[in-house]
Amino acid sequence: MLVLLVCSFYVLCVQSEVTLEPDKPSLKVEVSYTARLECCYNTSGSKEFLWIKSSKSANKNIVTHPLPDAVTENKKGESGIHCGVLILRSTTLNDTGFYRCFLNASVVFTHGTYLQVYRRLEKTIKLSESVKNGILATEGILLLLCVVLPSITLLFKSKTLNDLEKKKVKKEEENIYQGLNLDECYDAYDQLQQEHEQYEDVGSNEDMQLEKP
CATH class of the missing domain: 2.60.40.10 (Immunoglobulins)
Structure with a gap:
């Protein structure tokens, strides 16, 4: 110790x-x-x-x-x-x-x-400046196409839907008038016109006996 x-x-x-x-x-x-x-x-x-x-x-x-x-x-x-x-x-x-x-x-x-x-990292792929610029330009074009193409596709789809909607409306209108007889329509119109002429103005003919409709 x-x-x-x-x-x-x-x-x-x-x-x-x-x-x-x-x-x-x-x-x-x-x-x-x-x-x-x-x-x-x-x-x-x-x-x-x-x-x-x-x-x-x-x-x-x-x-x-x-x-x-x-x-x-x-x-x-x-x-x-x-x-x-x-x-x-x-x-x-x-x-x-x-x-x-x-x-x-x-x-x-x-x-x-x-x-x-x-140890300093070495480049696995050696590219020249011209090749790099070409790659960047290609990436820019692809990016532009990725933005423009979907918009154009949507416009075409919208136009197609509008055309289909117009055709559908036109077809429904044709279905409404389909099966109607124009001669019968004219006869019904003449009958309504004749019945209308039988009525008189109450204010101008107070003593006349009017036909009941």
């Missing part, structure tokens, strides 16, 4: 001598390009450090491993700030991960930077 307390006290004292500088939270680099990662800190102790990478494995577990063979360099900034630089040349998709510096003497991890290596 005493040894554990001494070691903990030693670690806390050493850590108190280190001031971590803010790291770049993330970095995005295209495949085959060079990536430069920095971890900056201010310490009066040893400047030795080791880069640590954390990434997801095939079974989606987080795997952390050191990078002892990585290309690194030390850089001294303003106000005694020291920076460790990790250089990844010709990056691949497998270089994607979370990178931190481990300060050996202080037993401290820096904040770290997440590196994302991406």
